[in-house]
Each structure stands twice: as C-alpha cells, then as structure tokens.
Amino acid sequence: MATLKEVAKHAGVSITTVSRVMNDSSKVNPETLQRVRRAMQELGYQPNRVAQRLRTTSGQSKLLGLIIPDIQNQFYSSIVRGIEDVAYDKNYAVILCNSDEDPGKEKFYLDVLQSESVDGIILPPIHQHGKVVKELIKSGMPVVCVDRKLSRERVDTVVINNEKGGYMAVEHLLSLGHRRIAILTSSPQFSSFEERQRGYEQALRDHGLEIDEKLIREGDPRSSEHARQLANELLELERAPSAIFATNNLMTLGLLEAVNENGLQIPDDISVIGFDDMPWARAVTPPLTVIRQPGYEMGRRAAELMFQRIADPRREQVQIMMEPGIVLRESTSRWVK
Amino acid sequence: MATLKEVAKHAGVSITTVSRVMNDSSKVNPETLQRVRRAMQELGYQPNRVAQRLRTTSGQSKLLGLIIPDIQNQFYSSIVRGIEDVAYDKNYAVILCNSDEDPGKEKFYLDVLQSESVDGIILPPIHQHGKVVKELIKSGMPVVCVDRKLSRERVDTVVINNEKGGYMAVEHLLSLGHRRIAILTSSPQFSSFEERQRGYEQALRDHGLEIDEKLIREGDPRSSEHARQLANELLELERAPSAIFATNNLMTLGLLEAVNENGLQIPDDISVIGFDDMPWARAVTPPLTVIRQPGYEMGRRAAELMFQRIADPRREQVQIMMEPGIVLRESTSRWVK
DNA sequence: CGAATTAATGAAAACGTTTTCAAAATGTCA
DNA sequence: TGACATTTTGAAAACGTTTTCATTAATTCG
Numbered sequence: 001m002a003t004l005k006e007v008a009k010h011a012g013v014s015i016t017t018v019s020r021v022m023n024d025s026s027k028v029n030p031e032t033l034q035r036v037r038r039a040m041q042e043l044g045y046q047p048n049r050v051a052q053r054l055r056t057t058s059g060q061s062k063l064l065g066l067i068i069p070d071i072q073n074q075f076y077s078s079i080v081r082g083i084e085d086v087a088y089d090k091n092y093a094v095i096l097c098n099s100d101e102d103p104g105k106e107k108f109y110l111d112v113l114q115s116e117s118v119d120g121i122i123l124p125p126i127h128q129h130g131k132v133v134k135e136l137i138k139s140g141m142p143v144v145c146v147d148r149k150l151s152r153e154r155v156d157t158v159v160i161n162n163e164k165g166g167y168m169a170v171e172h173l174l175s176l177g178h179r180r181i182a183i184l185t186s187s188p189q190f191s192s193f194e195e196r197q198r199g200y201e202q203a204l205r206d207h208g209l210e211i212d213e214k215l216i217r218e219g220d221p222r223s224s225e226h227a228r229q230l231a232n233e234l235l236e237l238e239r240a241p242s243a244i245f246a247t248n249n250l251m252t253l254g255l256l257e258a259v260n261e262n263g264l265q266i267p268d269d270i271s272v273i274g275f276d277d278m279p280w281a282r283a284v285t286p287p288l289t290v291i292r293q294p295g296y297e298m299g300r301r302a303a304e305l306m307f308q309r310i311a312d313p314r315r316e317q318v319q320i321m322m323e324p325g326i327v328l329r330e331s332t333s334r335w336v337k
Numbered sequence: 338m339a340t341l342k343e344v345a346k347h348a349g350v351s352i353t354t355v356s357r358v359m360n361d362s363s364k365v366n367p368e369t370l371q372r373v374r375r376a377m378q379e380l381g382y383q384p385n386r387v388a389q390r391l392r393t394t395s396g397q398s399k400l401l402g403l404i405i406p407d408i409q410n411q412f413y414s415s416i417v418r419g420i421e422d423v424a425y426d427k428n429y430a431v432i433l434c435n436s437d438e439d440p441g442k443e444k445f446y447l448d449v450l451q452s453e454s455v456d457g458i459i460l461p462p463i464h465q466h467g468k469v470v471k472e473l474i475k476s477g478m479p480v481v482c483v484d485r486k487l488s489r490e491r492v493d494t495v496v497i498n499n500e501k502g503g504y505m506a507v508e509h510l511l512s513l514g515h516r517r518i519a520i521l522t523s524s525p526q527f528s529s530f531e532e533r534q535r536g537y538e539q540a541l542r543d544h545g546l547e548i549d550e551k552l553i554r555e556g557d558p559r560s561s562e563h564a565r566q567l568a569n570e571l572l573e574l575e576r577a578p579s580a581i582f583a584t585n586n587l588m589t590l591g592l593l594e595a596v597n598e599n600g601l602q603i604p605d606d607i608s609v610i611g612f613d614d615m616p617w618a619r620a621v622t623p624p625l626t627v628i629r630q631p632g633y634e635m636g637r638r639a640a641e642l643m644f645q646r647i648a649d650p651r652r653e654q655v656q657i658m659m660e661p662g663i664v665l666r667e668s669t670s671r672w673v674k
Numbered sequence: 675c676g677a678a679t680t681a682a683t684g685a686a687a688a689c690g691t692t693t694t695c696a697a698a699a700t701g702t703c704a
Numbered sequence: 705t706g707a708c709a710t711t712t713t714g715a716a717a718a719c720g721t722t723t724t725c726a727t728t729a730a731t732t733c734g
Contacts, residue, residue, distance in 0.1 A: 001451060003720060014684045019722060029682060049452045050391045051720035054689050060722095063432075063453075072418050077409045084408070084435050088442075093449050095400075096433040098421055105425075112430050114338060115386045116400075224616060256620040279561060280617035283593040340690060351714045356692060366712060388690035391719050397692095679732065687724080693717085700711070 002043035011039035022047060053117050059310050064303075065113035067097040067106060067123040070222055075249055075276050075295050079146060082299020083122060090307060092119075099126060101222060107132050114141065120306045124148040128191040142309045146302040149191040156305040158298050158320045162192050165291045165324035166199025166247070169273050172289070172326060173243045174207050177335040178271060182215040182234045182241035184227055184251045193221065196247045196275065215241055219251060227254025228261075235262050235270075242270060242335045249276035256284070267333035277327050286330035293324050339380035348376035359384060390454050396647045401640075402450035404434040404443060404460040407559055412586055412613050412632050416483060419636020420459060427644060429456075436463060438559060444469050451478065457643045461485040465528040479646045483639040486528040493642040495635050495657045499529050502628045502661035503536025503584070506610050509626070509663060510580045511544050514672040515608060519552040519571045519578035521564055521588045530558065533584045533612065552578055556588060564591025565598075572599050572607075579607060579672045586613035593621070604670035614664050623667035630661050 008015040013032060020028050021036045028036075039045075053061040064087055068076040080096065087094050095118065097109040106126050110133070113121055120142035125133050128151045137143050137155055145157040166183075173181050181204070188194035201211055214237065217230040227246065231254060234241055246252040252274035264270050266286055274281065277292035301320055308315060345352040350369060357365050358373045365373075376382075390398040401424055405413040417433065424431050432453065434446035443463050447470070450458055457479035462470045465488045474480050474492055482494040503520075510518050518541070525531035538548055551574060554567040564583065568591060571578055583589040589611035593603075601607050603623055611618065614629035638657055645652065 005720075015721085016684055016686095016723085017682085020683090023722080027682075032682080046448055046452045048391075048454070048720050049449070050387055050454050051689090052722080054385075054387045054391050054691090054719090055721045055723085056689085070418070071408065071421070072411070072414045074409070074411060074414070077411070077414050080433070081407070081409050081435065084433070088435075093432050093434065093446075093453065095430050096417070096421070097430065098418065098425075109430075111383055112386070115383045116430065117385070117387050250616075253616055253620050260620070260622070260624075278617070279587075279590055280615070280621065283590050283597070283621060284617065285597070285622035287597075342690075352691085353693085353714055353716095354712085357713090360692080364712075369712080385690050388719090389692080391689090391721090392691045392693085393719085675734105677733085679730100681728100681730070683726105683728080685724105685726085688722085689720105691719090694715105695717100696713105696715085698711100698713075700709100702709075703707090704705105 001048070002045045003048065004045075007036065007039045007043055007045050010043060011036045058117075059119055059313075061117050061119045062092050063116060063118045064092050064094045064306065065097070065109070065116070065118040065121040066094050067099050067109050067113075067121065069101050069124065069126075070098050071096065073222065073248075073250060074278050075147075075293070078295030079299035079302070082296040082301075083303040084299075086300050086303035086307070101126055103127065103130065103132070106130075110136060119310050120144065122146055122302050122306055124192075125150050127189050128194075129189075140313075142306060142313065144302045144306045144309070146298055147192060151191065154317045156302075156309060156317050156319075158302045158305065158322070159192070160293045160298070160322045160324050162195035162324070163199040163202070165275065165293065166196035166245075167203045168199075168324060168326050169245045169275070169291050170200050170203035172328075173245070173271060173273065173332060174203065176243075176271065176332060178243040179209065179335075180212075180215065180239065180241045180243075182217070182244045184217050184219060184230055184234075184244065184246045184255060186218055186221040186247065186251075190221065193247055200245060219254075221248055222250060224250040224254035224257070227251035228258045229254075231255045231258035232261070235259070235264070242337070243273070243332065244270065245273050245275075247275045249274065249278050252276070252288070252290075266331050271332040271335065273332055281327075282329065289329045289332040290327050291324050292327050294322060298322060338385070339382045340385065341382075344373065344376045344380055344382050347380060348373045395454075396456055396650075398454050398456045399429050400453060400455045401429050401431050401643065402434070402446070402453070402455040402458040403431050404436050404446050404450075404458065406438050406461065406463075407435050408433065410559065410585075410587060411615050412484075412630070415632030416636035416639070419633040419638075420640040421636075423637050423640035423644070436460075438463055438557075440464065440467065440469070443467075447473060456647050457481065459483055459639050459643055461529075462487050464526050465531075466526075477650075479643060479650065481639045481643045481646070483635055484529060488528065491654045493639075493646060493654050493656075495639045495642065495659070496529070497630045497635070497659045497661045499532035499661070500536040500539070502612065502630065503533035503582075504540045505536075505661065505663050506582045506612070506628050507537050507540035509665075510582070510608060510610065510669060511540065513580075513608065513669060515580040516546065516672075517549075517552065517576065517578040517580070519554070519581045521554050521556060521567055521571075521581065521583045521592060523555055523558040523584065523588075527558065530584055537582060556591075558585055559587060561587040561591035561594070564588035565595045566591075568592045568595035569598070572596070572601070579674070580610070580669065581607065582610050582612075584612045586611065586615050589613070589625070589627075603668050608669040608672065610669055618664075619666065626666045626669040627664050628661050629664050631659060635659060
C-alpha cells in the first residue's frame, strides 16, 4: 500500500503537504492540491488507519468496540446491525466481541478495546452494578449502554421500558381471563430481566392477585435448553399455569419445545406470550403473540449517541427509553375454566 | 494507560529491556525480569496494540477482518461465532463488516481492513468470479473463503457439499412420491446457490424427470419477503408443485408465510424442506425437515485455516468440504395423488 | 518604498512499539 | 594472563501518520 511519503515524492512535495490535502485542504495552493490529488489517485493511496490512530489522541480512530452477550441471539444481531449501519455512514468499523455473560470475558475485551484505542464502546453491561464498566467511564472512554442499564451512573443509555413491557404482557393475559400466569425470567443482575419481572409482578398486584414464587423461574438467558427444562417443570406443577410469559426470544423457543413435548395445544391448553418479535414468530403455528422491542432501532440510536459523545465529550448524558409494543397473534386466547 | 516508557522508568531499565520481557524473556537476566514484571503489574501495563501493529510488518496484528452479507442471517451469526471463539483463544479480535451482497460495500470494507493492517480476512465472496478478492489474495493478504467458493483460485476454503445437499433434499422428496418439486434459489453468482440448484436438477434428471423452468425461482437471498412473493407465485401456478425446496433459512421463512397465507396445511397439502437447521426449525408446527449445515463448525474451521496460514504464509492451500445432513421432521410427507 | 501581514510550504518531533546494532560486563579457554 | 565468546543491556531507527514551528514568498498598508 502506498504511503504518504510515496505520494509526496510522486507529487514533488513534502509529506506535510500531502497530509494537509487529506485533512484541511483549505490551507494549500489550488495547483499543488491538484497535483497531490492526482498523485494520490495514481498510487491508489489509502491512509493507514493504524498510523492515524497511533498519532491522534482520541476521537479519530474510526473504530468502535461492541461487546454483546452472544451474536447468535437474534435480538443482539439486530442491535449490532443497527450500530454497524450508522458506523458505516461515518466511515467507522466495528470490533465485535461476545462476552457469553462472563464478566471475565467482558473485562478481557474491555482491555483489548482500550489497547486498540477505539473511539468508544457500546455494550449491554453484564452486571448493572458492575464496577469495571463504571471505572472505564471514569477513565474518560466514551461508553453507551444499550438494552441494559448501569445503575446509579451517568452514562448514555438506550433501553426500552422493560417494566412496561412486562406489565403489558401480563395485563393482556389477565384481560383474557388467565389467573395463574407463570414467568420465565433471568437473574436480576441484568437490569432488563429484573424490570420485566417487576412489570409482571406489578400487573398481578394491580389486579388483586398475589405472587406465587412457584410460577417464577429464573433461567440462563442464553439457553433455550435451560428454558425448556424450566418450562417442563412449570407444566408438571400440580396447579399448572394456564399461561406462560417468556422474557426473551431464546427462552420462548425453549418454552415452545416444552409445550410440544407435553402434547399440549397452543392456545387451547395453554397461552404463550414471548418477548422479542423475531422473524420466525409469525411463521410458527400458531403465530406468536409477543412483546416487541425495536432492536435495530435501538442499535442505531446507541450509535448515534456514541457519535454525539465523540464529537462533544462533555455533553450531558442522555437516557433514551423506547416503547415496547404488543403484537397480538394467535398464541394467546381466552381462558374460561 | 501505562506505556513501555513508564514501565521502564519505574523498573529502572530501558524500554528495550521491557519490550524483551514482553516478547522473548529468555534473553534477560532473571533478576531484571522479576523487577520488570513487578513494574508491569504495579502499573497495570497493557501493550498498545495499535503501536504493535504499526511496527510489526505482518502476522502479529492480533486482528482479523470478517465480511459477511448480513449478521441478521442466523446462518452467518453461527459462522461469526465460530470464528470469534477461535480468535478469542488466540487473543485476536475481530472486525465485523456487513456487505449486504453489495460489491461496492465489499470493496469498501476490503480497503478499510487493509488499512487497518488486519492479519487476514475471512469472507464468503459475493461474486465467485469477482476480481477484487482475487487481487487481494495476489497482494499477499491471507484470505479464507467460507460458505462460498472463489472459482479458479487457489485459496483456503471451507464450504459444505452444496450440490449433495440439494440432491439429498430432492431425493428425499422424490422418495416420498413427489414429482412436481419447486425450488426457491438465488443467483448463480453465489457458488452456494448455484451448486444447490445443480444438485436439485441432477436429482430430478437421475429419476428421469425433466426440469420445468417454471418451478425454479431465483430470489434475493437476504429477503424472506421476496421469497414469500415467489412462493405465492408458485402456489398459484395452474399446475402447482406438491413440494417446495427453499435453499436458505430466510427463504424458508418466506415460504412458510406464503403457505400460511394460502391456507394450506403442511405437509398434507404441500411438503416443505428448508436449508439450514435454525433453532426455530424444530419449534415451528409442524417441525421442519431441513438440510443441515454446521455453521458454527464451518466458522471454527475457517478461523483455524486462517491461523495456520498466518503462521505459515506459504503452506499449500486447502479446501475443506464438510458434509450436509438431512434432518427428517414432519414438514415432508408421502404424496399419493 | 519599507514594514508588516498573510499564504504556502517543509523539517522535525511525536505517538508506542519492535528491532538492529553496538557496548559493557562477564565467563571461558589455552 | 590475555584473547575471545557469551550474556545482558541500551541507544536509536523505524513503522505512517499529525502537528508544531519555522521559513520563504507574496500581498497589503501607511
């Protein structure tokens, strides 16, 4: 690859001038500008991003870091895609990291990304109280949280109203006459699941029902297999639920399998409501009622926030809370027993 | 972040010595080694990858480039995850790029990745005859093709036997008595689709059936929506097919929707076989018969090939062809009319 | 017309590493 | 003991940029 030096030689100017042409061409004579531009053309010059990044202090590295639990979770693929599209428009590239919800890996990648001098890091924090990320922010690295919050920390954040999402799901089931409603959720260390569960409980309480701990199951959010087991336990309860709310797309999948295994019919024997409107949700039979969250759009907003912060490191932090929607399909129906 | 210089000062040695401790500690006195190690500990030293990459010629940048059509296609998420897992073990990070099957974007990202001095690039080429990628290989950049081949080029490649996959799908349908079998495929510019279609045609010919062009529909492989339209056209044919073979997971989804829309029952009214065994394939009703390809494993193998090539740039290129499998479920059944 | 701006350019330092080369200290051997 | 090999260390160059500072040429102004 051609370097500044070669271009300079080819155009008969100093590298300083060539550099100026790249950055602030206002300060260079139109004629030399011409000449340099041509030389760049002829040599097919591409600036070396590594050298650029080494030289410039910050905010010009053209690289973003992104740490997600698992790219195989389609919800995160959507977020990633949203981020990547915005980054592409800004001529940025994205380093993708999978943490597997493992704080060790999260820390590892955080270090890598810092040592890569990325301009900023976007992530759903594994622990809403985790101090590694908080320290990172203190150190001045631009950080945007997406999907999950970081508690008690001033940081740009894009989430949906998870509590409302949980509330909507349960309220819908209640309105159909269900009274024993189970939830497949996950550890409260994740702000999203904690909030969805809170919505679930609030809806029950608001309708004068009490919380039955037996109907609340916490699973590994990455594993539909684990969800399947938990769902099986629920279905085998002596007083089994008439409806189950699964709080993310993988758990929904596990739930669906468990229902199939037990030979139950949706929605006649049991109603099912999921979280995340995945492409397959309307291809399954019966099509699934779900709480929808706009993953792609969340990714876009997060990236936009990031670029705003890079442009102005001291601007006030903002919290964007997007609205969940409920998509009524056929996996939920009236309960009369 | 602490630098070599600071560590050197703190340990009372030169930066050369510290650098040696990092790389080839054999050549440094055990006592100084101790001292330097401690200094690194105390300052929490992390080498600056950017500086490392700028300095070292090649093969040490600890960065891999990855260009895929779209991370939202779950098949590619699996590949990406396989690659990332291997990279993680080697202390490598991955830059992820989405090309949208757009040669312009592919070219753009290829340039970016070169200018980032990545150690190698893994991708399914958009055009099996495309010259951009071929030139890249000529230039000495380590390249591994995954999922799709680059025709007439000596390059490390990991694919499945797509022709066999197509053949298996159709043979299965034939064995069930189907005679009018349609295929939802895509442009032959993609080696994978061209081969799957070839397998489809071969199977028909081997059973003395002739190819009916009306039953072959080429769609945009990224769009289940487009596949849905094409599937609708097929279903509305005066002599409609009794079975449809969809050659990737997104097209399968579109096909499923079209069947639903037309009020047809799978497999009684029509048999459906898909490509790619996605997590939802066994959660849908009825569970889907599919040709399975091991995406995650393909990603791993591709990454392994890449690291072998980085270690030894002149080793002979290898082509890995993995075996597709058929997963019999309930979306295909005997046809007797 | 001479002084003072302004415009256009380049030399050199810096970013944080690795690597080459040389120097100093130590050990070995006849 | 002296020549030579080995071990241990550091100074300085290099990677490809950006940026500071200085220099020269051209322009403006009183």
